[in-house]
Amino acid sequence: MGTLKLPIQRGLYAITDNRLTPPDRLLESVEAALAGGAVLVQYRDKLSSTAERLRQATDLTRLCRSAGVPLLINDDPELAHRVGADGVHLGQDDWDLADARKLLGQDAIIGITCHHRIDLAETAKAGGADYLAFGRFYQSGTKPGAPRADAQVLTEASRLARPVAAIGGITTDNAEPLVRAGADLIAVVGGLFGGSPEDIEAKAKQFSQLIALHHPLSTHSN
Ligand SMILES: Cc1ncc(COP(=O)(O)OP(=O)(O)O)c(N)n1
Numbered sequence: 001m002g003t004l005k006l007p008i009q010r011g012l013y014a015i016t017d018n019r020l021t022p023p024d025r026l027l028e029s030v031e032a033a034l035a036g037g038a039v040l041v042q043y044r045d046k047l048s049s050t051a052e053r054l055r056q057a058t059d060l061t062r063l064c065r066s067a068g069v070p071l072l073i074n075d076d077p078e079l080a081h082r083v084g085a086d087g088v089h090l091g092q093d094d095w096d097l098a099d100a101r102k103l104l105g106q107d108a109i110i111g112i113t114c115h116h117r118i119d120l121a122e123t124a125k126a127g128g129a130d131y132l133a134f135g136r137f138y139q140s141g142t143k144p145g146a147p148r149a150d151a152q153v154l155t156e157a158s159r160l161a162r163p164v165a166a167i168g169g170i171t172t173d174n175a176e177p178l179v180r181a182g183a184d185l186i187a188v189v190g191g192l193f194g195g196s197p198e199d200i201e202a203k204a205k206q207f208s209q210l211i212a213l214h215h216p217l218s219t220h221s222n
């Protein structure tokens with residue numbers, strides 16, 4: 001873990017996937033997302049062996065650190081601790097937030113899945129979550145069974161004074177209403193990594209530009 005908590009910027013949150021960012025393309029895919037302006041990266045891998053996950057997480061930690069962008073590990077605070085990543089993303093059935101905080105320390109970034117529920121977000125905030133994630137907003141090939149959420153929850157969550165992430169089926173064509181509703185982080189797997197590897201940087205730039213343009217607190221014209 002770094003010695004200082006990195007700030008969470010508003011923008012694109014790039015999330016990796018075994019199928020779409022396989023081991024032989026993982027680093028170049030994330031590099032392209034970073035070149036396109038991703039402000040946060042999550043290593044999400046539910047299939048690889050422990051040794052492979054350790055290798056990939058170590059490589060990504062190095063890459064993201066050199067880009068000055070925080071790397072979070074999905075589900076696995078012990079792996080985050082081992083590789084010195086910047087934090088974790090935890091779902092409602094994953095590690096307890098307090099236990100993860102105890103292991104990773106105050107400077108770790110910990111994000112929590114809140115589905116479509118403000119009560120879960122309030123609990124997560126009270127427990128010290130660094131951002132609150134809501135979804136899924138659209139059909140998702142990555143997690144088709146995730147509960148549905150409506151964009152209004154993003155506006156309601158804006159009052160909680162924590163960065164708000166939106167996830168689930170988001171593409172450059174459907175992200176704008178979520179940004180307008182108050183999403184600070186647009187979290188994407190398929191809409192970023194699902195096409196041709198040559199297109200990742202351009203897609204990341206498109207996401208980054210539309211977030212900068214349409215967020216309610218943007219200094220650009222809306
Ligand atoms: C940014 C972000 N939001 C939500 C999730 C989903 O977390 P979880 O509910 O634990 O589901 P899995 O990702 O573990 O399948 C996420 N990973 N990232």
Ligand SMILES: Cc1nc(C(=O)O)sc1CCOP(=O)(O)O
Pocket residue numbers: 113115134135136137139140141142143146147167168169170187188189190191
């Ligand atoms: C990992 C995840 N969590 C979700 C939630 O709603 O909590 S939706 C989702 C999948 C995100 O991938 P894609 O951008 O390909 O839909």
Ligand SMILES: [Mg+2]
Pocket residue numbers: 074075089090091094
């Ligand atoms: Mg999880």
